[in-house]
Amino acid sequence: MDSLETFVVESAIDSETEFYRKIIEDNLASLKLAPAIGRIKVVLRPEDSLFQMAIILRDVGTRVTTIDIADVETKPVAGEVVISIKKEQYIPELLVKLWERYGKANISQPDRWTVTISTDKPAEEAEFIKEMLIADPRHRLHENLVDFAIRVTPEGFRVRYHLYKGNRFVFVASEETLEREWIEEAGAMLDELMEGGKK
Amino acid sequence: MAVLLPYLYTGGVHKHGLLIELMEDLGGYIIQKVVTGTEVNLIMLVPEKDVDIVKKLSKELLGILVEAPLTGVEIAVVSPTLASHHLPHSACDVAEYLRHPGANTNMLGLARGMGRRVSLSMDYERKLINEHDIAVFTFGSFSDCITKKKPKLFEGIEIPIVVTGGPSDLKTEDIQGADLYVGNIGRVSHRLRRTEEVNALENLNQEVSKIADSIRKQQARDPLAVLPARVMKEIENQVPEIRTVLSPAPLTLQLDGVRVKLPYDQFHEKIEKLEFDEGVTLSELANISRSKMKNYILIKIKSKSDIGFAI
Secondary structure (H helix, E strand, O other): OOOOOEEEEEOOOHHHHHHHHHHHHHHHHHOOOHHHEEEEEEEEEHHHOEEEEEEEEOOOOOOEEHHHHEEEEEEOOOOEEEEEEOOHHHHHHHHHHHHHHHOHHHEEEEEOOEEEEEOOOHHHHHHHHHHOEEEOHHHHHHHHHHHHHHHHOOOOOOEEEEEEEOOEEEEEEEOOOOOHHHHHHHHHHHHHHHOOOOO | OOOEEEEEEEEEOOOOHHHHHHHHHHOOEEEEEEEEOOEEEEEEEEEHHHHHHHHHHHHHOOOEEEEOOOOOOEEEEEEOOOOOOOOOOOHHHHHHHHHOOOOEEEEEEOOEOOOOOOOEOOHHHHHHHHOOOEEEEEOOOOHHHHHHHHHHHHOOOOOOEEEEOOOOOOOHHHOOOOOEEEOOOOOOOOOOOOHHHHHHHHHHHHHHHHHHHHHHHHHHHOOEOOOHHHHHHHHHHHOHHHHHOOOOOOEEEEOOEEEEOOOHHHHHHHHHOOEOOOOOEHHHHEEEEEOOOOOOEEEEEOEHHHHOOOO
C-alpha cells in the first residue's frame, strides 16, 4: 500500500469539500502522519452535525530496542558501558530512559555518536540496555492519530466515537447524541477502503 | 474645526523626532508610535491642508507615508473559541491584516461559541464586544452553519458586524444581522498567504474601511463634543502615569472614545477631572466607565446635540 493511495473527502457542497481536504492535508503534514496513512475517507454532513472518518494505516515499523539503533560495549576495568549510536533519530528517547535509570551524573556524551555510562556492574547492565525498549512507533502513532482526529473535526462536534484496531481507525463525531447508523456507516466506509477503495 | 486625515509613516528611527515636532506645530496628533529595532511606525492624524508638508518631510527622511483609513478604530476580532481550530490561523491573520491600515485589534475568543446548536455568547462577552467600534466574527467553512446557526451569536451586538467565512458565494443578505460578509477566509490550518487568501484579506480591509467611513460620516452630522485624539493628548499631558503603562497602545483611540489602560479605581477621578483650555472637564463631555476589559477605563464621548456645545 502506498501512502495516501486513497484520499477521499465527501460533502454535499463541492467547495466545502475542498476546504476540508486542505485542512486535512495541513494537519497530516504538521503531525507528520502522511507516510503512516494508506487510505483515508472523510464524509461531512454539516446539516446533521456529523463528521465521519475511516483510515487504513500502513505498516509503521516495529518496537525499537537499543540494539537496533546502537552497539553496546562494556569496559569492565573502567566500570563503563559504551553505547555507539548508529541511528541518531532515537537519541532523545534513549537518553530519557538512561537518565531515569542511572541519573544524569553517571552519563556522559563525549561526542554525538557516543554515550558512556559509569556503573558497578557493566556486564549485567550492558545486557539490560541491549534489550531496553526505546520507542514504540505504534504508541506514538496512536497519540498522533487521536490528535489529528480532534484537530480536523469541526470544533463543536464534541460527542465522539473512535475505534482503533490493528491498522484500522474509525472516527465519528457530532454535536448530537451519536446514532447507531452513523457508526455503521463509518464501518461501511472502512470496509470499502479495505476492498481497495481506489477511485 | 480642521479636518484631520489618518496617515501611517514607516521609516528609520534616525531623526523621526522631527516628524513628531512637526506634528505638534501643525496641530496634528501622534496616535501611536512603535519602535522595532531601527525602524519606527508612526500612526498620526494630519490636518488636511498640511498633508503636503508632512509628505515632504517624510520624503526627506526616506520614509514611507501611506494613508491609514482604519486609524483610530478599535476592532474586536471574535473567534468562536480560542482552540487550535481557529488560532493562530485564520483569526490571527485577520487581526494582523486589519492592523496594516492602522486599526487597533483585540482578539476575543468566546467561551462557548463553538458548534451549531450549542453555540452561545455570554452577557459579559457581548458587553465587551460592544465596547469596540466594529466586530469581525471569524467563522468556518460551512455555509449551512454561517447562514443558519451562527447568527445567534450576533444577538445583543450593537456595533457593525463583519463576518468572515470560507464560502465565496454567500451574500451579506444571506446572513441575518451581519453588515458585511467576506468570503475565502474560512477555517484553515496554514498561514493565509495564497493569492486568493491575501486578496480576500485585502478585500476585508477595504470593506471594513468603508464601514468605518460611514460611521465617521454619520458622526459628522452630529459631531462629538471633543475629538478623541484631543482627549488622548490631554491625558498624555495631565496624567503622567500613562507613560509607565507597558501595553502596546496605552491609550487606544476609538471612533467615539478612548480606552485608557490604567486601573479604574485608582485613576477614574483623575480622568474625570481632566481639564481642557476652554474651561470644561472631561466628565461634562463624556461618559467615563469601568471597561469590561481588565478593569481599564473606557471613555465614550457624548455628541454635540447631547450637551449643547462642542470644543
